[in-house]
Amino acid sequence: MGTVGKAISLLELFSVAEPELGLSDLSRRSGFDKATTRRLLVALTGHGFVEQDAGTRHYRLGAGLSRLARIREARFPFLQTAVPLVRELATATAETVHLSEFGIDRLVTVHVEHPARANRVNVDIGQLLPLHSTASGIAYMAFARDEAVRACLAGPLDAFTAHTLVEPAAIARSMDEARVRGYSICDQGLEEGVISVAAAILAADGFALGTIAVAAPKARTAAADIAQRGLAVMAAAREISMRLNGDNLQILRRQA
């Protein structure tokens, strides 16, 4: 791995659950030598990608990242556009709604709305979702470029639960159904007792760029709930797609 990759994988050790980490911890988890880890952290700190707490000496992600993310967001106003509709959907369904954007080979959770109830599905911002075993992934692949789909189906497909689909044919079927239906369904593909529906958000070129999904405990989910949430998530995805692409319906032919 190149030095740049190492520096970035250091950044990727931070999460919502553990937003601050010490030098030794970072060194241990990354597998890099302590001296190396520190040199990388100093370089990252010098550019505002990492900050060091004056008191605890622990490190955390820096403001420089916010800056760059906002510059990106100015070009692709994905969050700005989608978040209000995620909120609406969360209110309407009273279940967890999460928004994801595609990155490299997985979906990245960029926004989450949790319902105000104790028994709920918990999703963290920044969480990475595999394509084959989540409703979001299936919805994404249903409208993704062939290359991305092939890359996913070629790689090793982890079975996270007894229900996870790992047969390429079964996954392809799942995608086909999602395409016809307008939304995907994933029954405990990533975690026991969780059932999700999702729909793809399309870019101007007609290919998916992200997804919106509703995740709920299976125990309180009837078939009618699935259908209702599915239609709602589909409507939200379509609305976001249209707002992103200037209400240009022509372009959205693939989803029509």
Add this chain to the structure above:
Amino acid sequence: MGTVGKAISLLELFSVAEPELGLSDLSRRSGFDKATTRRLLVALTGHGFVEQDAGTRHYRLGAGLSRLARIREARFPFLQTAVPLVRELATATAETVHLSEFGIDRLVTVHVEHPARANRVNVDIGQLLPLHSTASGIAYMAFARDEAVRACLAGPLDAFTAHTLVEPAAIARSMDEARVRGYSICDQGLEEGVISVAAAILAADGFALGTIAVAAPKARTAAADIAQRGLAVMAAAREISMRLNGDNLQILRRQA
């Protein structure tokens, strides 16, 4: 400069005005060899920090940055907390309002609200503000750690206009006034014909972490306008500080 620094300075070439750049362009602007530039871009792309447009082959900032920025934001909900108040202030003043966060040695513009009028001050997201020549910078330093202030006053201080204060003593006086008054005033310190007021947003430790500012064309700004905007920006900053710190007024003694 280390490899990591080079990679990051490549990222910093992107801006709201130029969100997509080609390989040759990036190589030229960074001063790195084309081969080096490309190797860095490939490394960055592999981690989602940069994306390449399939058609034009141009590069742009990637989704991985959004992910990390959101993780940071989950710990420091600066934007979430502040943006509604920035909006309010923009509506109330009918002038440009911008929000900044401190990073390394400057303030980073993380949010902007522009009024719906042609003649206005334009500020871009991601824009970097020097500490000594902006209302935000003065407001920040008025409540910053001594080290940060000393570092600023020690370095070379550019005179951007004929009005820019470059004397450390004059800048210190400006800070003192801001501390007493509750908000800073900067009269054409960065650009001719622009007058701004700003107030510091404080962290739980009582030190500034960012600022909120109102910038307006000097031509339509009377003394009374300055006072009015100053009080408004101060109120907004205080409200943001309180919301960030759980309404703990004790902690905000420094601003009292």
Add this chain to the structure above:
DNA sequence: GGATATCGGTTCATTATTTGAACCATTATT
């Protein structure tokens, strides 16, 4: 239409940077 310039991308011997075991100084634990 043919010459020219620019684009993105690649190669590989040379060069400069990164690496990590061993080392401090501090600060909790035991």
Add this chain to the structure above:
DNA sequence: AATAATGGTTCAAATAATGAACCGATATCC
């Protein structure tokens, strides 16, 4: 008082980064 963490530093050895020259493909110009 001893032990084991912590964050941080050093420098010879190992490794990765570098860049001039190259390629093929577009775009531009006369």
